[in-house]
Amino acid sequence: MSELLDKRKFYIDGQWVDPKAADDLEVIDPSTEEPVAVISLGGQADTDAAVAAAKAAFPGWSATSKEERLAHVEKILEVYQARGKDMAWAITHEMGAPADMSAGDQVMAGVGHTKNFIRAFRDFEFVRPLGDHAPTTMIAWEPIGVVGLITPWNWPMNQVTLKVIPALLAGNTMVLKPSEIAPLSSMVFAEILDEAGLPPGVFNLVNGDGAGVGTQLSVHPDVEMISFTGSTRAGVAITKAAADSLKKVALELGGKGANVIFSDADDKAVIRGARHCFYNSGQSCNAPTRMLVQREIYDRAVETAKEVAEKTPVASGHDSGQHIGPVVSKKQWDQIQGLIEAGIKEGARLVAGGPGLPEGVNRGYFVRPTVFADVSNDMTIAQQEIFGPVLSIIPFEDEDEAVRIANDTAYGLTNYVQTQDGERRNRMARKLRAGMVEMNGESRGPGAFFGGIGRSGRAREGGVWGIEEFMDSKAISGWDRDA
Template sequence: MSTASPTPVSTSPLTYPDLFIGGEWIAPTTDARITVSSASTELPLGTVPAATEADVDRAVAAARRAFDDPQGWSQWEPSRRAAALDRFADELSARKSETAVRVSAQNGMPIRFSSAVEGTVPSTVLRYYADLVRADPGPENRTSQVFGSTEVQRNPVGVVGAIIPWNFPQTLAFFKLAPALAAGCTVVMKPSSETVLDAMVVAEAAIAAGLPSGVLNIVPGSGRVAGAHLVAHPDVDKIAFTGSTDAGRGIAETCGRLLKPVTLELGGKSAAIVLDDADLPSTLKSMFAVSLMNQGQSCYICTRILVSRPRYHEFVDGLTEMARSLTIGDPLDKSTIIGPVATARQREIVENYIAQGVAAGARITTGGGRPADFDRGHYVEPTVFADVDNSFTIAREEIFGPVLSVIPFDDEDDAVRIANDSNYGLGGTVWTTDLDRGRSVAARVDTGSIGVNCYTMDHGSPFGGVKDSGLGRELGPEGLLAYQQYKSVYLP
């Protein structure tokens, strides 16, 4: 493996004194603050106020007023909302370079990826939903099964609480914000405390785009107090959450008790199935993007690699060479492929899992430690485990780091059995030279999404998981429906 030369980070930390609530910057209720540090240098990047329960109350009240306004956002014609979303997208696009740098500095995502994803997806998704509601034909008239007719309306669900993780903070924020705003909902967003500086760019773009007061509010919180208060708030009508399965269970329990709709995009332990007829050179060339991108800190990626037994050793050798060749470095250096994991705590978790893999008898073919050339930063070498059984902890639990487990299988039935022998079901891939065979195997895998010889998240198609990977769907028209509720109006 190689290393990239360091790149200077910001010369002085950013300081935001106020919170974005009700369309303006307002003073927080306390002096408590969140300090964000660089994943690569461990130096401070900036500070923002830590929202209290009282601040969350103010944000929810602003969102409630904006939603209930009889001339407000929820009552606007869809085309008018769409035009506002297009302006919002334009303002985010104008700030995409700054957004990408802030994301990379905070969570360690290599700038080549944050520029392509975090800097561009928010505006792309906003424009997609703007176009979708602009073309909405409106209420559907149905012939009644009894008499007369029925007008079936789709109305905005209300005030939405959106809770965002640190791994793709911009992308996953706009998987929620874009359809919610397009539907006519108002939003209170709580970003992760590890990635709050990029959320401030969103606030600046919202102001520049002229979003009405209270339509979008941002309340950074430290720990789970602010998020828990947002989830249980009586004036919040729906929760949208991306994060760990454990946190999702707690949110689901609260929402269930309150009969509050919730969308949960949770963890994953997806399987890549490499069939015996797979073209190994092209498969290995594509394997990084579906397994190690963003240091393995992606919920849908394939961290279990299931390989046909006759091809197993050849594939392990190729995967080992691929992982070993990845350039580790400063996330702000364009040549970096592998940056640090987001936090010191996350590195500790990853290293714990690596130790468990060794103790269980799995064989490390590359990696397993910290790169020697870095005396600071939360770096972990890309690590490949061979001789893994699907019962091992490293094959059962989400590691959220650059650690892969390679598991042999005997035939297609065995591969599907192993793939489905998991508490999770979010992503997955099948690799073969026979597309029909690949589609047939993919159809048998119990998961919310799966690719054949590729994996790419399509903004126009639903994304979400089964089992412990979540409830509901984001993206596509289905993502818009998640922020609408049906009303039947019976007519004579």
């Protein structure tokens, strides 16, 4: 723990440097409510120094060959995998993911995304012909410049690699501001990039909060793009802050996913959906938190979801095993408790869990896996993103009603469909308004993008779309195909 205790420095221009002014913040372990590290919150001078380093490095980095950038990222992947234990420790202690989940899904998300970007980049053409009808017109893809990357605490390496790796491959330089609640994993990531030999200034890290460094990056005249993942409220603020400088803004925001379960769904559909809702203590923007169940199987589904909730163990993130850990902070815990209380007050039927700490627990930000039945879609718990292990079950009669309820939301990230009827699956996939639709428990294929519509933002992260997100396109006529 001692090596992670004092983490006040920032990574700027290839060096770990002290902040210009002291502004300490403790990183709290949500399993124990005890501080595990101290970081500094950056100020304007720190942000300016990082942006200046990135701006100075841009001409050289953007001129590197495709092969050189690919070699750097392959080296980053090698070092990242070697530092897996350090990364898992950091994630568990900063945001509470259980030890096995941190070492597995949390850390490995970064491995998977990086490998998918490498695969997509091998076939990436920076200059492409428009088509046979216009043989001398070409479309070129070029780096944007200095990009500001603002990442959340719930899936730290998932989000950092979805931004840093494609930004590097595209030829950009960057400043990363990770969540100040969960910054330790990103500091390990900066060490990885340093060890991998990335040229100074290409990647910079400044810790800070949204009102400070986040806003400073959003308004900075030398930052050409902001890529942000987090709450819809913060995404709106960033968009407004960035407007005066006309920089590109890519937002990956909240969700309120509908999981539509028809009466002919497979036997494990409800179990799968409830477990997915509770996974990562419900702290995933793509969690299927609204379970829409066809009336014929509704009562049985409610009973099954209740059993899943009651059999879902809650324990310290430090422990091994298949349990869920705490939520990230006292603020988050309080918000979730308020929404559970709102569900009860508005007349939803509480069938599992509920307010307060789990039995036998007196410290740590733990939430009881909670199931509400007989929810109507106008209730607060059906409309607001809870970001905790809280499932709302809503009955429907037929396909048309299911579509109407599912689409009755300001969000549009991921929806889910469970049915054995292939034609109905295909119809539902096209009718549901969302950036992603996953059906019958099948994950999207490697290299498919992640992203939504509406108040979920419209970023496209992952695969070739994720690389193009960090580039500008240029149309060129009169190209000499023989030169």
